[in-house]
Amino acid sequence: xxxxxxxxxxxxxxxxxxxxxxxxxxxxxxxxxxxxxxxxxxxxxxxxxxxxxxxxxxxxxxxxxxxxxxxxxxxxxxxxxxxxxxxxxxxxxxxxxxxxxxxxxxxxxxxxxxxxxxxxxxxxxxxxxxxxxxxxxxxxxxxxxxxxxxxxxxxxxxxxxxxxxxxxxxxxxxxxxxxxxxxxxxxxxxxxxxxxxxxxxxxxxxxxxxxxxxxxxxxxxxxxxxxxxxxxxxxxxxxxx
Numbered sequence: 001x002x003x004x005x006x007x008x009x010x011x012x013x014x015x016x017x018x019x020x021x022x023x024x025x026x027x028x029x030x031x032x033x034x035x036x037x038x039x040x041x042x043x044x045x046x047x048x049x050x051x052x053x054x055x056x057x058x059x060x061x062x063x064x065x066x067x068x069x070x071x072x073x074x075x076x077x078x079x080x081x082x083x084x085x086x087x088x089x090x091x092x093x094x095x096x097x098x099x100x101x102x103x104x105x106x107x108x109x110x111x112x113x114x115x116x117x118x119x120x121x122x123x124x125x126x127x128x129x130x131x132x133x134x135x136x137x138x139x140x141x142x143x144x145x146x147x148x149x150x151x152x153x154x155x156x157x158x159x160x161x162x163x164x165x166x167x168x169x170x171x172x173x174x175x176x177x178x179x180x181x182x183x184x185x186x187x188x189x190x191x192x193x194x195x196x197x198x199x200x201x202x203x204x205x206x207x208x209x210x211x212x213x214x215x216x217x218x219x220x221x222x223x224x225x226x227x228x229x230x231x232x233x234x235x236x237x238x239x240x241x
Contacts, residue, residue, distance in 0.1 A: 002091045002105060005204050005215040009099035013053035014091035018042040026052070028064030043085045051083055051092035058094060072159060082156045089211055101193045102218040104156030108149045110212045112142050119144045122151065122168040130174060138177045146205055146212050147173055153214040154184040154201045161191035161198070161218065171201075180205050184216070194221035 003012045023041040025033060026048060033041055052062045055076065066074050075081045081094035082105045089107050113119050119128065123144075131143040150173050158166045171186045181204045190198040203216035 001206060001208055001211070001213060002093060002107075002215070005105075005206055005213060006093055006103070007100075007217060010093050010095045010103065010217070011054045011057035012091065012093045013050040013057075014089065015046050015050055016089055018046045018090075026062070026064055029066070032066060043090060047083050047085045047090040047092060050090050051081065051094065054081070054092045054094045055079065058096065070159070070165075072156075080160065082153070084152075084213075086211070091213075093215070095217075099220065100217055101220050102157040102160050104153040104158075104216045105214070106149045106152035106156065107211050107213045108145050108152075110142055110207055110210050111145060113144045113148060119147075122148055124169065124172060127172060134175055134177055141177075141207055142212065143175070146175070146207070146214070149212050149214040150175075150182050150184065150203055150205065150216075153203055153216040157201060157216045157218050158186070158191070161193065175205075182214075193218060196221035 002014050006012060023038070023045040025041070025045055029048065033044060036044065048065050051065055051073065056062065058079070060076055060079065063076070068074055073081065073083055075094065078097050079094055080097050080100055080102050081092060082103050083092045084090070084105050084107045086107045086109055091105060091107060093103055093105050095103060127147060131147060134141070134143045151168055151171060154171060155166045166186060170188055171184045173182050173184045175182045181202065184201040184203065185199065192198070198218065201216050201218065203214055205212060205214045
């Protein structure tokens with residue numbers, strides 16, 4: 001599913017569950033799971049395996065994928081990527097840094113947000129009014145969960161470019177249901193990408209098989225406006241690849 005959301009320079013891999021038996025970390029990643037419970041070990045090892053499969057499609061041999069002090073994955077030099085996991089689903093997406101400046105993916109169960117007041121904590125009054133309008137157009141979508149996922153994917157793309165976290169209330173997301181896309185506009189100054197200030201993050205979403213999946217890509221400013229004959233094809237795929 002994830003490949004349907006991302007432009008062609010991006011390599012992806014996904015898994016709908018974990019392999020049977022005990023989760024065995026990849027050599028060199030054992031220390032990344034100190035004291036982790038079984039569920040955490042399984043989702044970590046499967047998601048990292050997805051990341052290695054995706055990197056392999058770009059010619060990168062299997063290797064440990066550590067995390068930094070913020071617990072974000074450390075990708076091989078020259079590559080950008082993102083990992084996500086939720087109940088019954090794990091996925092990874094990677095690209096060469098010459099094709100994309102950053103990317104973020106997120107998968108969530110397609111269900112209303114849990115807990116009283118969670119939506120209020122992750123959204124503005126303007127966004128909640130927007131979600132109410134969307135529900136009238138597409139009542140089949142749990143828009144509160146889609147909003148949460150969209151912000152997660154944006155934040156995963158934001159952090160590598162800025163080195164700081166973006167709070168849920170520091171960006172406003174607007175969905176375009178007809179094109180299954182969204183735009184996130186941070187309320188603070190965006191990062192410089194190839195000398196150009198990023199004022200908005202563009203993303204896409206998919207609701208399928210009990211999941212809502214979102215993806216955000218940040219193009220290299222040096223590739224903006226290029227045609228397919230001059231640069232990589234960054235359009236969304238329209239069928240099996």
